[in-house]
Amino acid sequence: MQLYNLKDNNERVCFSQAIRQGLGRWQGLFFPLELPSFDADEIDTLLAMDFVTRSSKIMEAFVGDEIGSERLHKRVEAAFTFPAPVVQVEDDIACLELFHGPTLAFKDFGGRFMAQMLAEVAGDKPVTILTATSGDTGAAVAHAFYGLKNVRVVILYPKGKISSLQEKLFCTLGGNVFTVAIEGDFDACQALVKQAFDDRSLREGLHLNSANSINISRLLAQICYYFEAVAQLPKEKRQQLVISVPSGNFGNLTAGLLAKAIGLPVKRFIAATNVNDTVPRFLSSGEWKPNSTQATLSNAMDVSQPNNWPRVEELFRRQHWSLSELGFATVNDETTKQTMKALANIGHVIEPHAAVAYRALRDQLQPDEFGLFLGTAHPAKFQESVESILERELPLPDELAEREMLPLLSYSMAADFDKLSHFLITIPH
Template sequence: MKFYNLNFHKENKNFSQVLKIGLGKNQGLFFPMNLPKLNNKIIQDLLDLNFIDRSSYIISLFLNEKEILLETLKTKIQKAFNFPLLLKLIDKNIACLELFYGPTLAFKDFGVRFMAQMLNFFNKKSKIIILTATSGDTGAAVAHAFYNMKNIEVIILYPYKKISILQEKLFCTLGDNIKTIAIKGNFDDCQKLIKQVLNDKELKKELCLNSANSINISRLIAQICYYFEAYAQIPLNQRKKKIIISVPSGNFGNLTAGLIAKTIGLPIYKFIAATNINDTIPRYLKKGYWKPKKTISTLSNAMDVSIPNNWPRVIEIFNKNNWNLKKLESNSITDIQTTETIKNVYNKYKYILEPHSAVSFCALKSQIFKKDTFNIFLGTAHPAKFQDYIYNTLNQKIILPSILINCMKKKNLSHILSNNFSNLKEFLIKNYII
């Protein structure tokens, strides 16, 4: 399959090419030339497969077998998706898709580990520098997925003092081919700096640059797979109901993958884009004008994004399917609502939410009282990452997984830079060119 640049439609490339370059001309996102559409029989057959076999088939729809054989692809997927995911029933018609059992305890392990396996396969000679910005969980997933990989260097930017200590320790203590930079700004500033680097003629000439943010289409293709697995785990007596999925949304990559799954043929009735008070998209959908505000720090910090990178892809999906964008439901949730939701869900169901899954649940709650719906909210991070907050909110201690215990003992190796492109460029030249 070919992928085209949303900002320059004449630029068409295959999967291995877009995997390596990330962004196209004019900082354009790549998008599949043709979104595959499968009939009900094929969808049902896929749902009967195990996660790895089903994922291999789905991902193969976006690759050319001349690029990678199906059996080889399957082997890479097995290495990437080497951890479970669970649709946890909270009530008869409510379930959490728990996506936090990977090595860095967040859903981003799926997309980033697949991207790493693919880059490792397709890049045999040249040295690639992976650039990524993180508002919380992406950094850890990228760092661990690419750690000690030959011919790959990783640089991670994150907002200084705006992520939790546990999140920071997960990716700022590795060293070797992983460099981390704390930027004195917010996440949107980090994203802007990454785009400036990728668009700088001198750096592009001297370095082979790529990005592991969700601007890289490989991550989104991998994430399609767990929506199919979620549906496969829905109890059979619930599948005839309207399936509604609430997606905690920051950069909107997760939602993009879900919408592609629906386009392919997965029978999802409706998606809800759940945001925190960084509400550019809910306001845009309700009022019809694009007016991002300054990013505000919240409890659900991985979603502290005012200018979502993947929004052009969302619009493209709606256009290609002739769907009405106004019918996309998007709800903004405050920190007060987030905390109250965590308390209420624990008191009623004895289930512990962390802030991101709480935003997702809260945005969904208007649907759960309808008898004809089965409602899924995404659990995108392990509650242990917010141990202190959970204890202060619920008076419940969460035992830290071993990976968090081990990284807490290690030294933070991060560099600190001002929110200035010239300083970042100087850092790159000093460390990677001279």
């Protein structure tokens, strides 16, 4: 598998190098030079397979020339040890629940697959994983890489801007996992990560690697659960399928669009954001004008400069699609609350991110269409806000209950690159 740098098309790397490197020159994202393609019969065959077997076949179509099919199957099997069920919500709408993994969020799929891929290609070489999180990525990455030999994990997150239970899930591990609360928003965290990767001596000296959706292995893994979703739908609903994706950094939407590009039958996608609406405004006006990031109930989507958007634009260009075909919506906190209450009244408790996706879908779904929205995190990860909005108590899953009372092990730091650089160099190897 060959990939090219979106900011320097002359830089081309294999899949193994892209995993190890994360970003290309000029902080450019890697993108596949060629995409596999499945015809309708092949898609039907794939959809009849079980989740792990199908996912292995899809990943083999991307990277099969570098990793043998048997080894790849074992890696996928080790990563995807939990289901992604489709749950009916209304007659014409269902939810793809992506929160049944160890950290109760969709990031488990990408994080665990990347850990398996890095273990496959890195061998005994030491690696420092450096990533930024607006909530769920941190937990997924921390748990996926926790205890792995020759791997240090450093996770930056915006201080005071993620839920306390999100924080407890990944800031209580210790060991080879180091968490840093940055005095700023997620964009400030991500800017620090980019600076670190742009510093050659730091990047090469510490063998830096990023495990957020910048890394192509995470993105490819997410393609698999879109296929899993369609596989669970009756055939008559597949041809009129509309998928609404809660969007912050836009990796999840990118994966869905890649699934469509290689043959998955999806009529259209909706990019659903909160009031951090850079992309909806761009799609409406044609002007890219990021505003200052605003804190919202759906905090994992509090991103004003989504890192994966260049990949979306490149895919639309390559596929000769028009961006006018991409649905979009902006949902504020008040509407999010009302949506959560309305769904709770019909027996479906969801958290704010899923509520944003559902609201956009319900508002735009046509009578002949079937809608699917992504449930990206367990409601209990946002216990305080969900309980306050719904005025009821939420029982904590074991994964959260066992960490609720543990002390935080995080460092606190200003959004200062020199301080981060010193920290990276001095923490234990």
